[in-house]
Structure formats: structure tokens, C-alpha cells
Amino acid sequence: MAHSQDSFQKSSGTAAAEQTAPDASARTPFHDLDRFIGLRRLGGLALSPDGRRLVTGVSELDAESTRYVTGLWEIDPDGKHPARRLTRGAQHVKDNRGESQARFTLDGDLLFVASRPQGDDDDAPSLWRLPAWGGEAYRVAEHPGGIGAVLTNAAQGTAVGTGSPEGTGEATPAAPASTVVVQASALPRAADLDAEKEGRKQRKDRKVNAILHDGYPVRFWDHDLGPDVPRLYVAEHADDSTADERAVLRDITPDAGRHLGETAWDLAPNGTFLVSAWMVPEGRGSQRTDVVRVDLATGERTTLLASDEEYEYEPVRISPDSRQLLFERWIRSTPERSARPELHLLDLESGDQRDLASGWDRWATGAVWLPDGSGLLVTADEDGRSPVFHLDAGTGRVLRLTDEGAFSEVVVAPDGSAAYALRASYEYPAEPVRLDLTGLGSLGDGGSVPVTRLISPVERPELPGRLTEVETTADDGARVRAWLALPETASAESPAPLLLWIHGGPVSSWNQWSWRWTPWVAVAQGYAVLLPDPALSTGYGQSFIDRGWGTWGDAPFTDLMAITDAVEAREEIDATRTAAMGGSFGGYMSNWVAGQTDRFKAIVTHASLWALDGFGPTTDASYYWAREMSEEMQETYSPHRYVDRIRTPMLVIHGDKDYRVPIGEGLRLWYELLSKSGLPQAEDGSTPHRFLYFPDENHWILTPQHAKVWYQVVLGYLAQHVLGEEPADLPEVLG
Known part of the structure; x- marks a missing residue:
């Protein structure tokens, strides 16, 4: 609920607090700090496989005005109907931040990560499912170390179908099964989740938080690294399970150690493998980044791109047919040479590589494939903005599609007719928009595609x-x-x-x-x-x-x-x-x-x-x-x-x-x-x-x-x- 004067006075209960209550006479929210911190904020975007549901997160103050809690909202992709709320996080959970990591499955269900204790369970973030047909969300998977991220093979912009292409009589490949992979933190010596739970209980009961390091780094931004390490798990149901029972987490990176780090990874649309950045120690406190492929059935790991003294690599996005990988090749910096990212394509069958945007003098910050694999939409900073660009996968030609604003969280409709994104500038915070791609094929240099502002669950604040x-x-x-x-x-x-x-x-x-x-x-x-x-x-x-x-x-x-x-x-x-x-x-x-x-x-x-x-x-x-x-x-x-x-x-x-x-x-x-x-x-x-x-x-x-x-x-x-x-x-x- 957005911050209001009534709720503030009720929760504060002191004369001093009442004196700092939001000033209703202040002309804009920026004239009053209580109104300012009470403004709701939009973040994240997910599109269902059929292109009919668009979901975002809205963060707002809790009842005590001491933290922001995020709930999931559905936006009408056609821009005709108001947004509607889907979830409402638990209000009285320690360190609760609401729902995050919204992802659709191929079946159209919505997955998300949230802390919602049940019974004697702790409040570690778990994986929840909101069925496509509606009803209440239910927990489908948990991990003693908490689930931090989730990916599905319902790749944005990927059309999945069965039967025969019209007019050919040829059978198309069978639709892939819905695949879910989660990232969680695991103790390195824990062989299974039971051992994981017991190991954490012992450290907690004995009040031990010491960490013995054997490498670098030991911290990241605002948290310590270790003793637990990231692992990747396939979330799957047991053979005798029903739709409502919890999933089993199958560890596919038991020996990853610190190689996974807090790095980029992507799941193939066919649901059979993923690619991940792989941190490799190179001595004297330094490390480099490779790219590996992990088979989901066996856990077999193959190095696709190995860094050297000149280059490092990072995976970006697997193509809709699961045959190509868009990756960044980073020129390693020195005191005399600046860092520089280059977009390349890797053929996952032959191993051939090619520079995809040779001569494009920008740093790409996001990418999503078009459904037919003919190209990608990427974002990059340019002249105080961050437009959407079309990158032709065949010729490498780059075409700017938008004018004003900074775009992020780009997703593409399954028929390729439209894209959706969050757009922001210094005149307004993030808001959902639709990009019309129907004229993309005839767009020339200097043109732009129509951009339509959708009905957002968050209104633009008035500026001073x-x-x-x-x-x-x-x-x-x-x-x-x-x-x-x-x-x-x-x-x-x-x-x-x-x-x-x-x-x-x-x-x-x-x-x-x-x-x-x-x-x-x-x-x-x-x-x-x-x-x-x-x-x-x-x-x-x-x-x-x-x-x-x-x-x-x-x-x-x-x-x-x-x-x-x-x-x-x-x-x-x-x-x-x-x-x-x-x-x-x-x-x-x-x-x-x-x-x-x-x-x-x-x-x-x-x-x-x-x-x-x-x-x-x-x-x-x-x-x-x-x-x-x-x-x-x-x-x-x-x-x-x-x-x-x-x-x-x-x-x-x-x-x-x-x-x-x-x-x-x-x-x-x-x-x-x-x-x-x-x-x-x-x-x-x-x-x-x-x-x-x-x-x-x-x-x-x-x-x-x-x-x-x-x-x-x-x-x-x-x-x-x-x-x-x-x-x-x-x-x-x-x-």
C-alpha cells in the first residue's frame, strides 16, 4: 500500500513523528520526503509464452514504512485494461522483500521467489508457483540455503508449437518439456539437502560464522562469500508426484565450488542444457571468466570459450533453436588499454565464432532474440539515453529503433510483432511500453518504431x-x-x-x-x-x-x-x-x-x-x-x-x-x-x-x-x- 498520512501517524505514535508526516499541501512528492520515499517503484518484466500476460514487480512501503516489499502485477499487453495485482507478500516476515524473479513456464504458470514461512520452516527464499488458471500460489521447491534465482526455457520471443508447418506436410520437432533451473547456495561438503540443513543448523546452534578461505574473492558488494557456494539445480517432480506436490531439486553442479560465482547464465529453449560463466583462478589473487555448457540430464560440463591474456568471455543469450550462443568477448584491460566488450556468435554444433557487430562503437547492456532467430534486440547507452537497437544476426547491421528514454527488460512477443520493455528517463521513472515491430523489415537508418505507453500500476509523479x-x-x-x-x-x-x-x-x-x-x-x-x-x-x-x-x-x-x-x-x-x-x-x-x-x-x-x-x-x-x-x-x-x-x-x-x-x-x-x-x-x-x-x-x-x-x-x-x-x-x- 502506498504511504499515506493516516498510516504514518498510526504506525509512528509520537508527536515528533507526526511533525514529519507527509505534508498534503506539498505541491509534488519531491517537496516532502515522506511522500517521496512512499512513491511506488516498478521493476522487472516477464512475458508469458502465448504473449497474453505481462508481469512486473511493484515495490512499496510496508505498514511500518521501514522497508520496501515487492508484489507482482499483471499488465495488459494491449494497453486497454488497468493493471491488476497478482501477489501480496507476507508482511511480518523478517527481512521479507516480497516476490522476485518472476518467470513463466512453458505451461503458462508463473514462478517466483519469496520468503513465506509455513509452520516451523525458516524464512529462506523458496520457489512458488501461481497456476495459469488462477487460484492461490503454492510452494514448489525450497533449499536450506535459500533460492536466489530461477530460469525457465520459456524464452522470451520463442514460439513453441507442434504439428506440421502449414503447407509442408512435414512434422515439426516435438515441443520441449517445461524446464526449470534454480540457483541456490550450498555448503561445499553437503552431499544432499538433508546434510545441507543439518550443517546449517549446527553452525547456527553453535553460533559459528567463521569462514576459512582458500582463494579470492572473499566478499561481493555487501555480503561475505562462503562457506556456502552457488549451485544449479533442476527442479523436477518425482515419478509419482501430482501437480500440487513439491518439486525435487536435482544438483547438476555438485563440484562447481566457487567457479559459478555470482555470474551470468542462460537456459536453452529446448530445455536440455544451459550455459554459464565459469570463474577460473589464475594465481596471485586474480581470476578469469570462461563459458561452459552444462547438460541438464547428466551434469556433464564442457568448456565452450576459454579466456586467455587477451580476452575474457561472458554468455548472453542462447538462440531460439538452441544452436547458437550470443556472447560477449571482453578485451582485458591494462593501465594503457581500456576494457571493451564485443558481441560475437558461437555455433554450438561446429564451434565456429564470428563477430556480430563489427565496428559498432557501443557497449550493449541487454539482448533478446527475435522468435525466428533472424536477429536480436539489444540496448546500449547512447548520448544520454539507452535506446533499443535491432541487430541483424546475418549481416551484423545495427539499426536504432527508439528515440527518447532508456529501455530495459526487453521481451518479445512469440509472433515477433511487438516487444515490451520498461522505459525511463529523468522525466519519469520506469514504466511499461510496447514497441511495434511490424514495420521493422522496411525501417531505414534514422527511422524509429512506434512506442506505446501501457497502463502502468504506478503513475508518473509530478515533477517540480x-x-x-x-x-x-x-x-x-x-x-x-x-x-x-x-x-x-x-x-x-x-x-x-x-x-x-x-x-x-x-x-x-x-x-x-x-x-x-x-x-x-x-x-x-x-x-x-x-x-x-x-x-x-x-x-x-x-x-x-x-x-x-x-x-x-x-x-x-x-x-x-x-x-x-x-x-x-x-x-x-x-x-x-x-x-x-x-x-x-x-x-x-x-x-x-x-x-x-x-x-x-x-x-x-x-x-x-x-x-x-x-x-x-x-x-x-x-x-x-x-x-x-x-x-x-x-x-x-x-x-x-x-x-x-x-x-x-x-x-x-x-x-x-x-x-x-x-x-x-x-x-x-x-x-x-x-x-x-x-x-x-x-x-x-x-x-x-x-x-x-x-x-x-x-x-x-x-x-x-x-x-x-x-x-x-x-x-x-x-x-x-x-x-x-x-x-x-x-x-x-x-x-
């Missing part, structure tokens, strides 16, 4: 301002572009203060809505927010990435300053009141900016890299960053070497569970700001710098009330140092 594009030219002649979000009141008579917001990555782009990095909350407070794509950003060609590779403090920094100069020259911008902020790599760049210029009134740095020689060995994937961060780069471009030049008040933000940029970076930054920065301290030893610390958050601030605190502290700090207001009163933080 307007969005425009800006660009400038860097000293080396490169074009630098950005989004600029302006408050409605910004004008020559009433210029707005400017907030430069630097994206993370670093190989990334500001091209679509983010709930974590929402400029409109600041716009509602009167700021103009600049979202630039400097060197290292995707969507402008490989050479634009190369401009900043291994030299983070050069072109990325000068690009940011150039686009800031250009925007400050606009009459609706107050160049005397500016601030800069960023997270992750954007935090690194904020730190770098602080040591290179004092042009900003305040700087906010979130989950930021501070000392590169400390970050490199302690992050969760040190071997990856070591390929780019030479000793010379660490010496030249580490922000901590310029701490004595920092004369700008800084707000440091970090979560203790951040393993990508470990908390040590934030702690060292905080201490060195106090002890070494060039900003004068008061006579009493106090400092204008601040440190916002989240003991239980990771690289992102995910829980609703912490997200609210994040925005409160950031906006309060900016108001004090940019607008000259009194320090904000923050009872939630100060106690």
Missing part, C-alpha cells in the same frame, strides 16, 4: 521543474553533454543555485531515473542540478572512454569543470552559489575536485575512493582494479595526496557494509580532513566538515528511513553552506 540538455566543448575538442534539471522558478530575475552531481561507474552514464540519485528532490528545494557525462562515460564511443582511462584526474575533471563553466554562464544560474557531489566514482571525483579547486561552497562525497593505494587491495574485486590502477596512476591521481589543498566544507557519507568501497576509505578521509585539510578550524577545535555514517547500509542507502535521513542531511548541509541558512535540526540523526 523542467529538464533540458546542455553541452560544451572541452579543450581537446571533445563534446561534453549533460542533463540540466531546473526549478520552475529559475530565471534571469531569480537565478537558481547550482548543484553539480557526478555519476559513478566510472564507465557509466546519467541516462535514466534513479531512486537513489534523484535530482528532483534538490530541484524542489530550488537548486538547478547538473548531470554531466565526462570522459569515461558510456554512449559516446570508445575513444571517449579512452580519454579518461587510467588518468581519472585529467579529462574527467576538466570535462566537469568545462560543462560547469558553460552552465554557470546561463542567466537562470547563480554562479556565486554552487556545490558539487557524487557517489562511488562520483565520490572519488568529488574528493579530487575538492583538492583541485575552491570554486564550490560545499562538496558532498558518498561511498568515495580517497586513497587509491588503500582502496585497491581492500575492495571486493582487487584484481579487476589492479588491471587499470598502476602504481603511477595511484601516485598521480589519488585525492588524498591533495588533502592540504582542501578549503571547501565537505560532507562525507559512508556505509559500513560497503565492500566495493570499504569503510576504511571513509574513515581515513574523515580523519585526514580533520587533521590535514587546509580549511581553518574554529578556536574551539570544531570543524565545518561532517561525517554521516550508516552502520547497517552498504554501497547504497536502501532502507526507506535511512534514504530519508540521507536526503535530509545532504539538503541541510547544502542549505547551510550554499544558501547561508542556519544548520538544520535533525533529530533522527542527533537523537
Whole structure:
């Protein structure tokens, strides 16, 4: 249920909480943080094999407004009828996040993963089935380590039929059986699920959480790796089972160990095999990625693509006839050579490979086959957007199909007449759309297919301002572009203060809505927010990435300053009141900016890299960053070497569970700001710098009330140092 004033007051029960209840008079949700965190969010998309059912997930606040819970909703693919709710997750389960991993079977049933304890069962995520004919969902499979992912062979865009092709009299291959594969975490010494359950019980009862490692990595993003490891299981019914009984999980990767990792995999439409990335240790703390084929009947494993010093590989999508594999070949990076993905096709029968999109200067981020196997739809960042492209499987020709917006979760109707996707931009969060593909064959360069907005279970929020594009030219002649979000009141008579917001990555782009990095909350407070794509950003060609590779403090920094100069020259911008902020790599760049210029009134740095020689060995994937961060780069471009030049008040933000940029970076930054920065301290030893610390958050601030605190502290700090207001009163933080 969406957040409301009545429900907030009922759950809080205190006068202080009632004072922060949503302000019904606030003109947009971005003017009131309670209304903002209460906005529902859309994510994921699944299409039934017959093309008649489209399912997405909607996340909303629970009754206590302390976490988001996701339910599944069905959207009308024709756009005629309102969306309807399919599931409603258990409200009182510890750490419940609702339903996820929605997948259709070939029979049309809907599978999903959810924590719904029954009896004395624990709350480990299990596999649930919602029958095509309706009724209540029931649990079909569980694993003591919890089920993390599910795949079926109801591949989007694959038409499955029986009988004879019209007019030929020839029999078609029999329709494949519906196949389900799940990924779960298993203790390496457990021979079966009973041993698995007992092993976990012993560790829990004895309060043991120690892990003995024999390799690398040991952490990933926000969680420890081990002692359990990922395994893949075929979910199948026993011979004497009925439709309503639970499935049996048959382990097909009992010896996988850490090779599976948290990596990409795909299930063949014919239901007989899958392909997976396979992590291979190569010594000295490094690992490479191969691609393997796993037979579902026998578990036999075959290496399809073996990496070397030049290339690594990752599977993308198996073709509808199960005979070809689209894969990415990654050029392995060095301090002098940037990483680069290339799309290739592998013939699974002959082993022949070919480059599928030679000369296409973009990084593909998603792919789905057309039902007849003639081509694929892929997405890729381009010029501050992420369009859908058609990639011809025969000629390799690439054709852009859409104009505005960033598309994701693309699925294709079984007859190939339409595709469905989620579309977002900085003007609206993710919403479902239909792409008309009937004219695809006659579409020429520069054309686009019709895109229709479907009836979403989530409405577009009203914005507090307007969005425009800006660009400038860097000293080396490169074009630098950005989004600029302006408050409605910004004008020559009433210029707005400017907030430069630097994206993370670093190989990334500001091209679509983010709930974590929402400029409109600041716009509602009167700021103009600049979202630039400097060197290292995707969507402008490989050479634009190369401009900043291994030299983070050069072109990325000068690009940011150039686009800031250009925007400050606009009459609706107050160049005397500016601030800069960023997270992750954007935090690194904020730190770098602080040591290179004092042009900003305040700087906010979130989950930021501070000392590169400390970050490199302690992050969760040190071997990856070591390929780019030479000793010379660490010496030249580490922000901590310029701490004595920092004369700008800084707000440091970090979560203790951040393993990508470990908390040590934030702690060292905080201490060195106090002890070494060039900003004068008061006579009493106090400092204008601040440190916002989240003991239980990771690289992102995910829980609703912490997200609210994040925005409160950031906006309060900016108001004090940019607008000259009194320090904000923050009872939630100060106690």
C-alpha cells in the first residue's frame, strides 16, 4: 500500500513523528520526503509464452514504512485494461522483500521467489508457483540455503508449437518439456539437502560464522562469500508426484565450488542444457571468466570459450533453436588499454565464432532474440539515453529503433510483432511500453518504431521543474553533454543555485531515473542540478572512454569543470552559489575536485575512493582494479595526496557494509580532513566538515528511513553552506 498520512501517524505514535508526516499541501512528492520515499517503484518484466500476460514487480512501503516489499502485477499487453495485482507478500516476515524473479513456464504458470514461512520452516527464499488458471500460489521447491534465482526455457520471443508447418506436410520437432533451473547456495561438503540443513543448523546452534578461505574473492558488494557456494539445480517432480506436490531439486553442479560465482547464465529453449560463466583462478589473487555448457540430464560440463591474456568471455543469450550462443568477448584491460566488450556468435554444433557487430562503437547492456532467430534486440547507452537497437544476426547491421528514454527488460512477443520493455528517463521513472515491430523489415537508418505507453500500476509523479540538455566543448575538442534539471522558478530575475552531481561507474552514464540519485528532490528545494557525462562515460564511443582511462584526474575533471563553466554562464544560474557531489566514482571525483579547486561552497562525497593505494587491495574485486590502477596512476591521481589543498566544507557519507568501497576509505578521509585539510578550524577545535555514517547500509542507502535521513542531511548541509541558512535540526540523526 502506498504511504499515506493516516498510516504514518498510526504506525509512528509520537508527536515528533507526526511533525514529519507527509505534508498534503506539498505541491509534488519531491517537496516532502515522506511522500517521496512512499512513491511506488516498478521493476522487472516477464512475458508469458502465448504473449497474453505481462508481469512486473511493484515495490512499496510496508505498514511500518521501514522497508520496501515487492508484489507482482499483471499488465495488459494491449494497453486497454488497468493493471491488476497478482501477489501480496507476507508482511511480518523478517527481512521479507516480497516476490522476485518472476518467470513463466512453458505451461503458462508463473514462478517466483519469496520468503513465506509455513509452520516451523525458516524464512529462506523458496520457489512458488501461481497456476495459469488462477487460484492461490503454492510452494514448489525450497533449499536450506535459500533460492536466489530461477530460469525457465520459456524464452522470451520463442514460439513453441507442434504439428506440421502449414503447407509442408512435414512434422515439426516435438515441443520441449517445461524446464526449470534454480540457483541456490550450498555448503561445499553437503552431499544432499538433508546434510545441507543439518550443517546449517549446527553452525547456527553453535553460533559459528567463521569462514576459512582458500582463494579470492572473499566478499561481493555487501555480503561475505562462503562457506556456502552457488549451485544449479533442476527442479523436477518425482515419478509419482501430482501437480500440487513439491518439486525435487536435482544438483547438476555438485563440484562447481566457487567457479559459478555470482555470474551470468542462460537456459536453452529446448530445455536440455544451459550455459554459464565459469570463474577460473589464475594465481596471485586474480581470476578469469570462461563459458561452459552444462547438460541438464547428466551434469556433464564442457568448456565452450576459454579466456586467455587477451580476452575474457561472458554468455548472453542462447538462440531460439538452441544452436547458437550470443556472447560477449571482453578485451582485458591494462593501465594503457581500456576494457571493451564485443558481441560475437558461437555455433554450438561446429564451434565456429564470428563477430556480430563489427565496428559498432557501443557497449550493449541487454539482448533478446527475435522468435525466428533472424536477429536480436539489444540496448546500449547512447548520448544520454539507452535506446533499443535491432541487430541483424546475418549481416551484423545495427539499426536504432527508439528515440527518447532508456529501455530495459526487453521481451518479445512469440509472433515477433511487438516487444515490451520498461522505459525511463529523468522525466519519469520506469514504466511499461510496447514497441511495434511490424514495420521493422522496411525501417531505414534514422527511422524509429512506434512506442506505446501501457497502463502502468504506478503513475508518473509530478515533477517540480523542467529538464533540458546542455553541452560544451572541452579543450581537446571533445563534446561534453549533460542533463540540466531546473526549478520552475529559475530565471534571469531569480537565478537558481547550482548543484553539480557526478555519476559513478566510472564507465557509466546519467541516462535514466534513479531512486537513489534523484535530482528532483534538490530541484524542489530550488537548486538547478547538473548531470554531466565526462570522459569515461558510456554512449559516446570508445575513444571517449579512452580519454579518461587510467588518468581519472585529467579529462574527467576538466570535462566537469568545462560543462560547469558553460552552465554557470546561463542567466537562470547563480554562479556565486554552487556545490558539487557524487557517489562511488562520483565520490572519488568529488574528493579530487575538492583538492583541485575552491570554486564550490560545499562538496558532498558518498561511498568515495580517497586513497587509491588503500582502496585497491581492500575492495571486493582487487584484481579487476589492479588491471587499470598502476602504481603511477595511484601516485598521480589519488585525492588524498591533495588533502592540504582542501578549503571547501565537505560532507562525507559512508556505509559500513560497503565492500566495493570499504569503510576504511571513509574513515581515513574523515580523519585526514580533520587533521590535514587546509580549511581553518574554529578556536574551539570544531570543524565545518561532517561525517554521516550508516552502520547497517552498504554501497547504497536502501532502507526507506535511512534514504530519508540521507536526503535530509545532504539538503541541510547544502542549505547551510550554499544558501547561508542556519544548520538544520535533525533529530533522527542527533537523537
